[in-house]
Amino acid sequence: MPVLRAALRRLTIFVGTVLVASLVIFLIIQALPGDVAQVTLGVGASPDDVDALRQKWGLDRPLIIRYFEWLGGMLHGDFGASYLKGQPVVSQITPRLAVTLWIVGLSIPLSLLVAIPMGLFSAMMRRRWSGALINALSHVGLAMPVFFLGVLLTMVFAVHLGWFPANRYVPITKSVSQWASRMVLPVMTLVLVQGCFLARYVRAGFIDVLGEDYYRTARASGWTKWRGLVRHGMRNMATSLVTVVGLQISSLLVGAVLIEEVFVLPGLGSLLIDAVGSRDLVVVQGVVMLLVFAVLLINFLVDLAYLWIDPRLRRGAA
Amino acid sequence: MSLLDVKDLSVSFGRHRTRVLDHACLSLEPGQRLGFVGASGSGKTVLASAIMGLLPENAHVEGSIVFQGQELTALTDRVFSAIRGRNLSMVFQEPMTALDPTMKVGRQAAELIGLHRETSTMATRQRVEQIFDRVGLDHASRIADAYPHELSGGQRQRVVIAMALMNNPAMVICDEPTTALDATVQAKVLSLLDEELAGVNAACLFISHDLGLVSRICTDVAVIHAGKIVERGSAAQVFMNPQHPYTAGLVATASIDAVEPGTRLPVIEDFFDPRQEQ
Amino acid sequence: MKKLTLVIGLIGSGLVVLAALVSLVWTPFDPSKVSGIRYGSLTWPHILGTDALGMDTASRLMVGAQTTLLVGILAVAIAALIGVPLGVFVGMGHKTLGEILARGSDILYALPALLLAILLASALGSSVTTASIAIGIATIPVFQRMARASTLTVMSQDYILAAQVSGTPTSVIALRHVLPNIAPLLGVQAAASFSMAILAEAGLAYLGLSAPKTVPTWGRMLRDANFLTQPMQAVIPGIAIVIAVMGFNLLGDGVRDYLDPRLQEVR
Numbered sequence: 001m002p003v004l005r006a007a008l009r010r011l012t013i014f015v016g017t018v019l020v021a022s023l024v025i026f027l028i029i030q031a032l033p034g035d036v037a038q039v040t041l042g043v044g045a046s047p048d049d050v051d052a053l054r055q056k057w058g059l060d061r062p063l064i065i066r067y068f069e070w071l072g073g074m075l076h077g078d079f080g081a082s083y084l085k086g087q088p089v090v091s092q093i094t095p096r097l098a099v100t101l102w103i104v105g106l107s108i109p110l111s112l113l114v115a116i117p118m119g120l121f122s123a124m125m126r127r128r129w130s131g132a133l134i135n136a137l138s139h140v141g142l143a144m145p146v147f148f149l150g151v152l153l154t155m156v157f158a159v160h161l162g163w164f165p166a167n168r169y170v171p172i173t174k175s176v177s178q179w180a181s182r183m184v185l186p187v188m189t190l191v192l193v194q195g196c197f198l199a200r201y202v203r204a205g206f207i208d209v210l211g212e213d214y215y216r217t218a219r220a221s222g223w224t225k226w227r228g229l230v231r232h233g234m235r236n237m238a239t240s241l242v243t244v245v246g247l248q249i250s251s252l253l254v255g256a257v258l259i260e261e262v263f264v265l266p267g268l269g270s271l272l273i274d275a276v277g278s279r280d281l282v283v284v285q286g287v288v289m290l291l292v293f294a295v296l297l298i299n300f301l302v303d304l305a306y307l308w309i310d311p312r313l314r315r316g317a318a
Numbered sequence: 319m320s321l322l323d324v325k326d327l328s329v330s331f332g333r334h335r336t337r338v339l340d341h342a343c344l345s346l347e348p349g350q351r352l353g354f355v356g357a358s359g360s361g362k363t364v365l366a367s368a369i370m371g372l373l374p375e376n377a378h379v380e381g382s383i384v385f386q387g388q389e390l391t392a393l394t395d396r397v398f399s400a401i402r403g404r405n406l407s408m409v410f411q412e413p414m415t416a417l418d419p420t421m422k423v424g425r426q427a428a429e430l431i432g433l434h435r436e437t438s439t440m441a442t443r444q445r446v447e448q449i450f451d452r453v454g455l456d457h458a459s460r461i462a463d464a465y466p467h468e469l470s471g472g473q474r475q476r477v478v479i480a481m482a483l484m485n486n487p488a489m490v491i492c493d494e495p496t497t498a499l500d501a502t503v504q505a506k507v508l509s510l511l512d513e514e515l516a517g518v519n520a521a522c523l524f525i526s527h528d529l530g531l532v533s534r535i536c537t538d539v540a541v542i543h544a545g546k547i548v549e550r551g552s553a554a555q556v557f558m559n560p561q562h563p564y565t566a567g568l569v570a571t572a573s574i575d576a577v578e579p580g581t582r583l584p585v586i587e588d589f590f591d592p593r594q595e596q
Numbered sequence: 597m598k599k600l601t602l603v604i605g606l607i608g609s610g611l612v613v614l615a616a617l618v619s620l621v622w623t624p625f626d627p628s629k630v631s632g633i634r635y636g637s638l639t640w641p642h643i644l645g646t647d648a649l650g651m652d653t654a655s656r657l658m659v660g661a662q663t664t665l666l667v668g669i670l671a672v673a674i675a676a677l678i679g680v681p682l683g684v685f686v687g688m689g690h691k692t693l694g695e696i697l698a699r700g701s702d703i704l705y706a707l708p709a710l711l712l713a714i715l716l717a718s719a720l721g722s723s724v725t726t727a728s729i730a731i732g733i734a735t736i737p738v739f740q741r742m743a744r745a746s747t748l749t750v751m752s753q754d755y756i757l758a759a760q761v762s763g764t765p766t767s768v769i770a771l772r773h774v775l776p777n778i779a780p781l782l783g784v785q786a787a788a789s790f791s792m793a794i795l796a797e798a799g800l801a802y803l804g805l806s807a808p809k810t811v812p813t814w815g816r817m818l819r820d821a822n823f824l825t826q827p828m829q830a831v832i833p834g835i836a837i838v839i840a841v842m843g844f845n846l847l848g849d850g851v852r853d854y855l856d857p858r859l860q861e862v863r
Contacts, residue, residue, distance in 0.1 A: 017699070032719045127375050143841035145795060145815075147802045148834035151823055159824060213415040217426075219372050220410075221481065222403035222433040224395050231429075235420040254708040258799050269710075273803065276718035284718070291711060311465040312419060 006307055014300040021292050022074075026067050029285045057083060070285070079286035089286040092271065097290070099169065100267040102183065103259060104252045107190035108245065114195030119202025123210065124229065126203075135203065141196025146255070150189040150262035157185060169265045186263045190256075194248060201244045205237030212236070239310050246302035250295040320384075321488060321521050322346040322369070327381035329364050335378060338364050340545040342381075348488065351515070351522040353532030353553065355568065356542035362525045363411075365542070366491045369523070370408055371398045386488065404434040407482040409511075411494040413475035417466040423477045424450075424462025430484040445484070453480045454510055472503035476510070483514055489521040496531070508535060529572040533557055541565045563590040602850025608843020612836075616665050619658035627655040627812055637828075644832055648822060653829060656812035657836055663813045664794050664840055667728045667806070671793040672786050674732025675739050680782060682736075683743025684770055688751060694744075701737040709734030709796050717805045727806040731796045735789050742785050746778040780855050787848030791841045798837045 037053040038045070054060050073080060079089035118134055125131025158166035164184050172179040206229060209215050218228040257269020268287060275283035307313055322345060329339040339361040346352055356362045367373045369383055371390060383390040385406060390398065410416045418426055427446045431437060437445075443462075450458035453476045466474055475495065482490050495511065496504040512535045515522050526532050532539055533553045540550040541564065548562040560566040567589035577583060624641065625631065631642075631650045638645045644653040686694040713730035720726050750756065750773065759769050800806040801815025809816070814833040821829035 013699075028715065139842060139846065140838065143791070143795070143838045143845060145798050145802070145834065145837050145841075147799065147815075148818060148830075148837060151818065151830050151834065155823055155827055155830075213410060213412055214418040216372055217410065217416045217478070217481075218418070218429075219399075220370060220402055220408045221426075221430050222399050222401075223429075224399045232418045232421070236418070239420075251708040251710070254710045254714075255799075257710065258802060261803060272714060276714055279718075284715075288711065288715070292707070295707060310420065312467045 003307060006313065007304060010300060010303045014296060018293060018296055021296065022071060022289060023067065025285065025288050025292060026070060027063075029281055029288070030063060032281065074286075074289065079289075080282045082280050082283050085280075089283050092283060093268070093286060093290065095171070096266055096268045096271045098171075099260070099265050100253060100256050100269065102172070103186055103190065103256050103265070103267065104249060106183065106187045107194060108249055108252070110187065110191045111194035111198055112245070114191055115198035115202050118195065118199040119204075120206055120226075120229065122199070123203045123206035124226065126207065134199075138196040138199045138203075141193055142200065144193055144196075145258075146189055146193050147258045147262050149193060150186065150259060153185050153189055154262070166263070169263075182263075182265075186259045186265060189262075190252070190259060194252070198241070198244065198248065201241055202237060205240045206233050208240075209233035209236050235309060239306070242302050242305050242309065246298045249298050253291055253294055320345040321348045321350075321386060322523075323382075323384040324365075324369070325382045325384075327365070327368060327379070327383060329361075329368055329373065329380075330378045331374075332376050338545050339368070342542070342545075342547050344540055344547065344550065346489065346521045346523065349519045349521055350538065351524060351536040353529075353536035353539040354523055354525045354542065355527065355529050355532055355539060357527060360542045361545040362527075362542055363493055366408065366493050366523065366525055369491060370402065370406065400434070403430050403481075403487075404485045405488045406491070407485070407487040407489075408491045408493065409475075409479055409482045409495045412498050413471050413478055414498065416478050417474060419466055422463055422465055423469065423474075424464075427462070427477065427481050427484065430481055434485055446480075449480045449484055450477070453477075453483070453514065454506070455480070471499055472507065475499060475503075475507055479507070479511060479514070483518060483520075486518045487520055489523070490515060491523045491525070493525045494527070495524075497526075511535065529557070529568045541568065566590070599850075601846050602854060605843055605846030605848070605850045608839050609847050610843070612661050612664065612840045612843060615658045616661035619655075619662060623652075623655035623658050625652035625655045627651065627659045628810065645826070645828060647817070647820065647829055648826075653817075653832060656817060657814070657833065660812045660814045660817065660833065660836070661840075663724060663801075663807050663811060664797060664837075667724060667731065667797040668790045668793045668844075670725075670728035671731035671735060671797075672790050674729060675735035675789060676782065676786060679736040679739025680743045683740040683745075684747050684774055684778075686740075687744040687747025688766065688770060688774070697740065701740050704734070704737050707734065710799065713796075713800050713805050717800075722800075722805045722808070724807045724811075727797055727800045730800075731793045734796075735793065738789060739782070739785065743778060743782065746781050747774055750774050750777045784848050784852040784855070787844050787851065791844035791848070794837070794844065795841045 037050045037057065037059065041049055041053060051060075058066065070080060077090060079093065081088050082092065085092075118138065122131045122134040122138070126135070154166050157163050164181050165178075166185075169182055170178040209229060209232070215228065215232055218232045219225070223231060254269055254272075256267055257273060259265070260267040260270045268291070272284065272287045272291075275281075275287065324342060324344050327339060327342045328337060330337040342361075342365060344352065354362055354365065364373070364377075368377075368379060369385070369390070371393070373379065379391055381391075385401070388401075390401075393401075417423060424443070424446050427450070428442045431442045431445055446462055447458040450461055455461045455473060455476050461469065461473065461477070466477075469477070475498075479495070492511065496507050499507060508531070511522075522536070524532055524536050529539070536553055538551065539553045539556045541548050541556070541562065543562075543564045549556060549560065549565045551561075556565060557569055560569050564586065567584070567586035570584040570589060571586060619627075624643075628651065631646060631652065633642065633646050633650050642652050642654065644657065646652055647656070682697055686697055709731050712734055713727060716726045716730045756769060756773060759773060797806055797813075798815040798818075801813040802819050804816065804819075806815065807813050814837050817833040818830050818837075821833070823830040
């Protein structure tokens, strides 16, 4: 089974990189200047008190032991407890992660839904003014900062038209309709920006297909321009798009912090920024590890997706 | 009435209207085979693409192409698509890239049936395997389930030929179908084409740069140079008694056997100075 | 069409550079001086109004262009100076180094610049330098990959083989044959990365992770604006960001089309 072997090889690489990444993150966090015990107790605290606190938190033990404790804990879903609040990190992360995952999870498929027709149209019509217009539009979208678009949409839809509320987040568990009305603008913002970004790759991919011999074969077989391009272009275009979408998801997991700031949503990114601000390093470490893990996991899934999309890779040669 | 009637066909490209085909005229009777010979860049492939209606969008076409009584240049994409692959089909030069790399060849071949007729999946599959078998693909069923990259160049070209013959077309355009193949495979594919075209009594426009190759499967020959058709007639006539100096050059370079040992091999420029045409 | 891209790109990027250069010697008002008019509307002499503290928006916008360009230049310089040599080395055939770098750059490529910026800012405090370094590091893989790919193309040319056979040292081949050949492509990449860096900096500034509060930046101006009462104060810096990002992006596209005329004809 060459497919299985190729998949296993990628799995090994994935696990290896996760381990290396966890070590690097741990070391970087340890190397951050500023002693957390000192910061917690304030500048005026006596050295004895600081030492006592360090001992209490186990900060006086060797690095390597602390690393393995942290790693082992995470395997059981235990990310440690916040220095400041004493709460387990997991209980802080979980509700925040849900918010971010909703935003990312909704906006990625929706932006593909925008990008694929947009790219298909502007590729096929690239010599006409209509295609050029769509292309120009995607250029503007590409240059648009999400936080600016977010502010613009809020001004129009929340302030001026009053269609959607602009105030605090409501969890989906409390009220589905209230939650939904608060998700519309943030998700719409991301979909517009990401959609324009992805549309450029979709367009380039389809333009490549238009010049391919197999597209000419499909046309000679009796496919019309558009249907032939969809039928024989989609999979081939997707090979170049999968990587971009993967990168897009990873950058959005953190990048969503901008949208969370604009719309005052309690997501993972804002947790990270708050934790950095208050030097709550256990939280920082946990969130960063989670994000990096997610990024590597996405990379791994992208690799697997290639095995499915491109039959040439299944031989396990790659 | 002829099967295909091309009158005063001119094709130019781009904003500067660079003309690559200049008032070309030719006609084909049902079952007739016309070899279309010229150097690379002479406009052969453009003519083929123009007949198939597959020119790039920046091409300007003037003149008329009548196929089975229909003016092709006036057709919408949808109507034309119904003719392509059914009455009029094409075999391409490059078998390595002519097939969609992400789709099994059997499914690609089956599309030719699905696009033009309503049949059951079973019947379609049977027809695909039958025609794969006919073009000399052993283990037709296994080949049908293979991806293009799993096949050799010769096998792929046979698949392409099978696809072109799928709906018993009235006319097949072959654009240098053997150029990209090994010499041994070339001969086999050529005789296969010869047989199969005869089998369905399809007319053929056979495009090549090789006059010798063309004369082996075509009854008639047209010679194109710099976008203009400079000579046409029966293969024997063109070979024995070329009228145009360019054709004379082609014939001389194609008949290397006739060269006295020790003398210099002929080149086209011995017969024809391209500058005098300008 | 192709010319239009270049012209719009030149105008957009030219405006930003001009604003930054002029602001070095002259601005309508002192950008950090608080005038009597708070929440000023768009009237003379404050043509773009004043912010909540009464500072002149036009002047702050011009000074903000400096930060924008500075971060862009620093980030692209860091990315190119590290990424290009690595890419060229790997492209010229350092096998093991290549494998390690490929893995490393895969991880780095997938790591969002924002995450790096947050970590760096927490270690060193937020400043123009940390923002530039974070964006620069995150951009290294882009240059490394580009340089590697184009080096591989150059290395497959016959004249390189000729040079190798005649005993030309590798370093000479790299400097005399490879670099000049890949330079135009890298230039185009630099323009594209520059515009992405501007966008990233704006985001960092919006989060307060770029220049300190005393320095005007477009991202922070947008954040500090109260868009309920003074929508224009949010819209103006926003448009400035769009113009800058689009300008440099189109400039890169335009130059690429100009350098590679084949792209125009074929498709």
